[in-house]
Amino acid sequence: MTSQKRSVRLSGLPNSTYIFIIVFVAASIIVPLFFTPGNISTLLTQACALMLLSTAMSVCLMMGGIDLSLGGVVSMTGVIMAMLLRGGAAPSLAILAGLLSGMVVGFLNGVVVTRMKVPSFIATFGMGGIAQSIANTLSEKRTVSWAAPTETNLLTLLGDNALTVQFGDSAAYTLSISVLLVLTIFIIAVVLLLFYRTTLGSNTYALGANEETARLAGISPNRWKTGIYVGAGFLAAIAGMVLMIRTNSLQPMIGENLEFQAVVAAVLGGNSLKGGKGSIPGAILGALTLFTVRNAMSLSGVNTSVVMVVIGCTLIVGMVINEVVQYYAAEKSKARAGIHAL
């Protein structure tokens, strides 16, 4: 009985849990400066943007699509917000404009995919190129920075720390939870609630598993798909905002390749590129795994090219662990089914 319970729990966790735990423990043991409050807070704040993007990406993947425009949208919305700020616009207005533009790109993605029936891979890939090129054209490929605000406004509020706990006197022993991290967690929580407590989740899985049966079951594929792409655009715009506030300026190429990291994080988390399965928490843990590897290696002063090799190998190991876990879960459930049959 106990073993049965354990097996249920084993298969219930997102796939990337195991690789994340392995990587995290290994990093804590091998790299002395890794497991310090200061570094953990840096790691989490750095991972914010990718966590948001992998959330968006995993919903798109579960729906049976893919959104390769996320990186481009991050750059574009970031540039739009930063340029408005430089022009002296109110921060709330600038952020609103950025979010809206992200949603517009998402809507266009939806239209091209659903109305023009272009495969999502190529539609969003093209759209990502368009968004990135808008970012480059507007900013003339130069870093956009703005005058530091004299009094507290929305920007300084968002750039602040929500909570600081001192464990020692050096910076490494200060745990600081940034407002950006709180905001990210809040938004992800809202997405998770929407996904698992409303029809959004079940409809997404249904669309991803078989679009035709979903349509026959009364789900309008066009409307849901477009909606999900708009949501993905929105999340990407938030990620752009997070990056912009964290770095206090914006480099127009900031979003480049982020969509690939998001795909990798999502797939590490058990999402299939064929759609119909996967989970959002898995994708987020995947994103954290990637950042743990990168952070630990840069702390120990490893050459960036070696980091690339290691990330590639981590990916393969992660996928193999996913496979092994799934295999054992399937074996266990088969064994259980056998007992019931007897």
Added chain:
Amino acid sequence: MDKKNLLTKRVKSTVYGLSSVVIMLIVFAIFAVLNMFQGISFLSPSNLSTILNQASFLVIVGIAQAIVILMGGINLSIGSVMALTTVMWGDMLLKTSEVNPLIPAAMVILTAAAIGYISGLLITKLRITPYIATFAVMYACRGLAWVYLRNRVIYGVNQAFRDLLVGRLFRVAGFNVTMPMLIALIALLAFFLILRGTTLGRKWYFTGANPTAARFSGINTDRMINIAYTVSSALAGFAGLMYMARLNSTEPGLAGDTHFEAITVSLIGGFAMAGGYGNIWGVAGGAIVVYTIQSGMNMLRLPGELQALINGVLIIFAVYLNQTLSKKKMELDNDLSDARMAQRQHSMLKEGASR
């Protein structure tokens, strides 16, 4: 149904089948007109030969991608395999080297094939999605290339070797016929024959269209996939040699965006991401489209930032057109086969009546 109607349908179906050619002509027309306003003759023989020459490089990587897409997979590691293999053996291909350049060239292709075989094993034995497996290989190869060469650049390639791969053959009325064109043509022909005429090719199509059905009908699908990735990667290695010969140098950052270009080329060329559908000649059309867009916009002196925008729009539009046309072709083909069936029935009835 009258005969004339049938004939127009048959012609239409053939035209729709050549969708990548249609897209190519449209793109050519757009840029010819746009450049005409600037007083540049876009369709001059010398410019056409430049476009064809450059497109030939894309044809090789396009085929490498297309055969993998045909199997329902994707190969993101093309560019980085090109970089890693040429960087590994590049020193032996230099002017200063005493070794016969054919030996390192063969080693490049063999190493690339070995990497492709590893990708294939990751996909078939470890059951990793192609996208992720080749992404990991891409990262690993690119990283290894940087680790191996550090910040050096390999420069000054053996001239005889360069001539062999990128030299000019002859000149007809201002149109240069070059080695890359010949190589691309041979490659296209070879893969056309493999896909059309050999059991391997038919098994590839079948495996791509429906792996389960293929497995149950006795095809060793894992082996087919392994072979496809090995061949794809070996072609990437060969393309790496061609790029190296063209640039007269190689470095770990070589061919950074090539996997994208290759995907674009094969999708415009009419290969379906789902696998099992596509015609190898489409790759030629796709390569020409991609390079025409680049060259056309360069001639118009559009800023690089704006080029990416137009590129994005054109890719979406081209794939849209491609799909619409191939769907129409399928409808027409259905009509045609219906008509043929009706005709046959009709004649059989007639025969029966005359007896």
